[in-house]
Amino acid sequence: MALKEGDIVTIWIDSKRVFLLKITKGKKLETDKGYILHDDLIGKEYGDLVKMSRGSAYLLKPFLEDIYLDLKRPSQVLYPKDVAYMIYSSGIKPGDKVVEAGTGSGFLTISLAYFLGKEGKVVTYDIRKDMQETAKYNAYILNLTDRIEFKNKDIKNGIDESDVDAVFLDMPCPWEVVSKAYEALKPSGALIVFVPTVNQVEKSYLEMEKYNFIEIHAEELLLREYKVKEGATRPKNIGVVHTGFIIRGRKSIKPL
Template sequence: MSNVKEGDWVLLYYNERKNYVVRVEKGKTFHSTHGSIDLSSLIGVPYGSYVETNIGEKLLVTKTSFMERLEGLQRTTQVIYPKDLGYILLASGVGPGSVVVEAGTGTGFLTATLAWYVRPSGRVYTYEIRKDFYQQALKNFELLGVLPYITAKNRDIRDGIEEEDVDAVLLDLPSPWEIIHEAYAKLTHGGSLTVFVPTLTQVEKTLRSLRSSDFKLIEVSESIQRKYQVTPGELRPLTLGVMHTGYIIRARKP
């Protein structure tokens, strides 16, 4: 049995609807509708144990997944949802040892996910034009423990990709078609390009640029996830959910 250490991310479970992801730090207090907890008091507590808030409510202390830690980050921009992140990761072919270029960084959800999977010998180079987004993303990378695998640049990728022979390029930008020719030039043979955009107009412009750059194996898709109510005897789709979030365009340099 392992115990909570300072700096750990933990999930405080109240019930199926209400649970909280927190980072254990000395001098910090967690507040919720179920009361508050001095986070220092969690240090040394065995995972799987219950702790009490200041008003006597019990919370189960358990380990977090990487996805849960992502959801606990401060968001400065619209983020790519886990349902899209999973497909993007597989479609791009990114794995341990991959060299990846990504833009724009935003809150850093995609960057951090890529970094998590290129470990321990790969690297993600991420470009962000806005300094405030760049600075917040750096804090998020440090909190997640993935900063050692990331080179973050407060730079406009339209000024050129500085890296050579990269395995994958991923673009989450308003006008990705402006980068397509540059991405083709910097990708290694067999390297992948993945683009995430919210509208079909952007898809069309990106497709034109892909074809003029001689990319092959071009595909457009979207991921739709529907969650279900899990109460026994009442199993049915939830009436509310996130459906369309964006289009994923994938292509390969032959």
Template sequence: MHDDRWKEGDVVALKALGAPPLLVPLARGPIRLGHDGVIDLTSQIGSAPGEAVEWLGRSYRVVRPSLADLFSTLRRGAQIITPKDAVQLMFLAGVAPGNHVAEAGSGSGALTIALAHTVGAAGRVTSFDRRRDFLDAARENVTRAGFSDRVTFRERDVARDGIDLTDVSSIVLDLPEPWAVLESARAALVRGGYVATYTPTYNQLERTVQALRSLGYDEVRAVELLERGLHVGDGGTRPAFEMLGHTGFLASGRRLD
């Protein structure tokens, strides 16, 4: 059976009722936590998730960080993918535990974290970006999430130089010119593997889908997701007035040839 007990180096989330999560890497001895002070979580090493700890007069549970916890604590640089689009991209790209997945660009590493969370400890993510400053920002976020051992960052312009990998299960592209990457992406994918793309405009989507078709990808799809929050009251339940009207369009295709 899978051993769920905490090990040194695991990233834990400290959760107090109604408060945002605090992410902490488990270590022996006092750990600095934000500007507020230090906490000693040595006794958690070897314990199961869910135990209570007291810190600065407040009670916290030591829990495994959810993807929502990891997204909410990201340091943002480049425009990050929204949770709804990240999850649908992983569905379209067929991302599964144990897979080797490639993505470009790394940006702030939000999608990288979602991919690393899904492929799990036995999986791998290779994340490309042509800009070193974004690679550094993404690496910092991925390390804070506790996934640095399953992610490899590479500085490369994949539109110009292609994806130089083989036998990748899934490829996810969040960059302005995905069509320029689709030929090398096809060569990098295993047969049966998927590429999924995210672009903000119709023009980019159209060009991407045309390229997917002309390169012989199968199961070519295009989709947009709209998410509406709901106010749930006692007899007054209704949609929220505000809504995120537009994020991006998703497209995908499968290598079979």
């Protein structure tokens, strides 16, 4: 299918020069290897090799992981290994409705919206309007704004939604929202929490037990990439290893 204005494309020059852009007439991508005019991308197809002012580049269909290339990120963001596992273990599916807090730069928000599809909905809370403006811009670049509702509100004061399929919390004190999450969730719905310290793990886990969440797990995911070279394949010296902790559980009916 031919590319048109408004489409998203990943520009791959080499492994160190990869760019995500939304095709906009009249714009130009500037790199140290030359420039590409957006107008020259219109009519091309994913997989094509295009000429730059110096050299050439491949046009790739964007994968969700490509959001980490070029989107605005004024705050620390969740990494793909954690986001993927959080979504997988939440049990959500396309068309579901989920609540998230806090929005931050919107990388989890965008991942949820992408996964839930056109019929799904993400309601995301954050007390910082500036962060939500950044997240809105990032969602706009990926054409996902119609799947996301942004609320500039402290979720600790309550969740407006009810009967939601999952609640995702990436905030400093998630244990203060556990009771609100319980009320908002469908029976058997998942609460997924991401925190950076073990102190937060303990507080969140015990609060989830208190409010009748079951099948609770506290986990850490480690990722190690390998440098492949004939006769000398080994782990890379630098990589994303520890990023944080995930606590997850499912809403049960309160005992009589």
